[in-house]
Amino acid sequence: xxxxxxxxxxxxxxxxxxxxxxxxxxxxxxxxxxxxxxxxxxxxxxxxxxxxxxxxxxxxxxxxxxxxxxxxxxxxxxxxxxxxxxxxxxxxxxxxxxxxxxxxxxxxxxxxxxxxxxxxxxxxxxxxxxxxxxxxxxxxxxxxxxxxx
Amino acid sequence: xxxxxxxxxxxxxxxxxxxxxxxxxxxxxxxxxxxxxxxxxxxxxxxxxxxxxxxxxxxxxxxxxxxxxxxxxxxxxxxxxxxxxxxxxxxxxxxxxxxxxxxxxxxxxxxxxxxxxxxxxxxxxxxxxxxxxxxxxxxxxxxxxxxxx
DNA sequence: TATTGTTATACTCTATAACTATA
DNA sequence: TATAGTTATAGAGTATAACAATA
Numbered sequence: 001x002x003x004x005x006x007x008x009x010x011x012x013x014x015x016x017x018x019x020x021x022x023x024x025x026x027x028x029x030x031x032x033x034x035x036x037x038x039x040x041x042x043x044x045x046x047x048x049x050x051x052x053x054x055x056x057x058x059x060x061x062x063x064x065x066x067x068x069x070x071x072x073x074x075x076x077x078x079x080x081x082x083x084x085x086x087x088x089x090x091x092x093x094x095x096x097x098x099x100x101x102x103x104x105x106x107x108x109x110x111x112x113x114x115x116x117x118x119x120x121x122x123x124x125x126x127x128x129x130x131x132x133x134x135x136x137x138x139x140x141x142x143x144x145x146x147x148x149x
Numbered sequence: 150x151x152x153x154x155x156x157x158x159x160x161x162x163x164x165x166x167x168x169x170x171x172x173x174x175x176x177x178x179x180x181x182x183x184x185x186x187x188x189x190x191x192x193x194x195x196x197x198x199x200x201x202x203x204x205x206x207x208x209x210x211x212x213x214x215x216x217x218x219x220x221x222x223x224x225x226x227x228x229x230x231x232x233x234x235x236x237x238x239x240x241x242x243x244x245x246x247x248x249x250x251x252x253x254x255x256x257x258x259x260x261x262x263x264x265x266x267x268x269x270x271x272x273x274x275x276x277x278x279x280x281x282x283x284x285x286x287x288x289x290x291x292x293x294x295x296x297x298x
Numbered sequence: 299t300a301t302t303g304t305t306a307t308a309c310t311c312t313a314t315a316a317c318t319a320t321a
Numbered sequence: 322t323a324t325a326g327t328t329a330t331a332g333a334g335t336a337t338a339a340c341a342a343t344a
Contacts, residue, residue: 010262011265011269012171012265013190014284015171015288018284019161020211021293024296025296025297055326062166064312065325065326067312091324091326092325109159112159112161113157115296116161116296118298119160119287122287127279127283127286130276130280134283138163139166143170143171146267147174214302214303215304216336218304238302241302241303242302
């Protein structure tokens with residue numbers, strides 16, 4: 001792996017400020033839409049597929065079941081999600097995004113992607129494509145397992 | 150920018166789990182070396198160049214001056230850095246890494262890079278090179294300003 | 299008066315464990 | 322008894338402001 005190891009800086013040290021800036025740029029957008037970061041994450045997850053339990057939803061976005069309860073309360077109060085007892089198992093709550101939630105999600109995402117595009121535009125076109133492809137690849141890998149070997 | 154915007158997921162949402170896993174992988178390595186994450190960051194910064202003030206060092210690693218004081222106390226007690234009053238301005242503290250600090254830093258970094266290489270090895274060679282190049286480019290840009298436009 | 303480093307305080311997140319209601 | 326959701330508590334990390342020493 002000589003081509004990777006030549007005096008490069010830590011991957012984490014290089015990525016951390018970028019991610020921090022991305023998150024900071026998201027905040028005012030999310031504020032304008034009246035949702036939190038976890039709320040945005042929940043809406044994104046529910047857009048793809050309704051959730052059968054809150055715990056399953058939480059783990060799918062890398063959160064704890066206790067951590068998203070307040071977020072679900074807010075989203076429900078704002079009419080962005082529905083949250084009904086499962087008739088087949090009344091302990092569980094069936095979660096799905098509402099049309100209004102989808103509208104808010106799409107609006108926020110458009111502005112977030114627009115900001116991200118400003119950053120990506122700084123990269124040469126070829127490098128940009130490879131970067132996006134690599135990030136998408138990494139996001140599908142079991143990163144923790146790979147690093148833990 | 151059509152080539153960037155096609156149905157891709159949020160950059161932040163894709164990068165966050167990767168960074169989280171990178172940080173989690175660093176922890177046991179840093180524990181073995183008896184330093185904290187901020188300590189590792191401080192040693193990395195001081196390796197390149199001694200610092201004239203603690204505040205300057207803090208801002209160079211994206212931290213607050215009050216946040217690194219405990220870290221500096223630990224590093225100094227462990228003999229990893231020196232911290233002397235500046236003769237020219239006794240309010241300030243001149244900071245530099247010791248040979249022992251350099252040894253610890255290099256040892257920790259070798260293991261961290263080895264773990265990162267496991268992850269990078271999952272990418273096709275061409276994509277890996279472009280990814281690393283892009284990350285290095287991004288880490289030199291004023292990311293916050295670009296995103297804030 | 300301004301600046302460097304330090305300490306103290308409060309606030310936000312997060313993790314853990316206990317509780318309820320259903321099964 | 323086991324599980325889904327909820328609540329309560331404590332802990333870590335962070336931000337802000339006040340303070341002492343020096344300029």
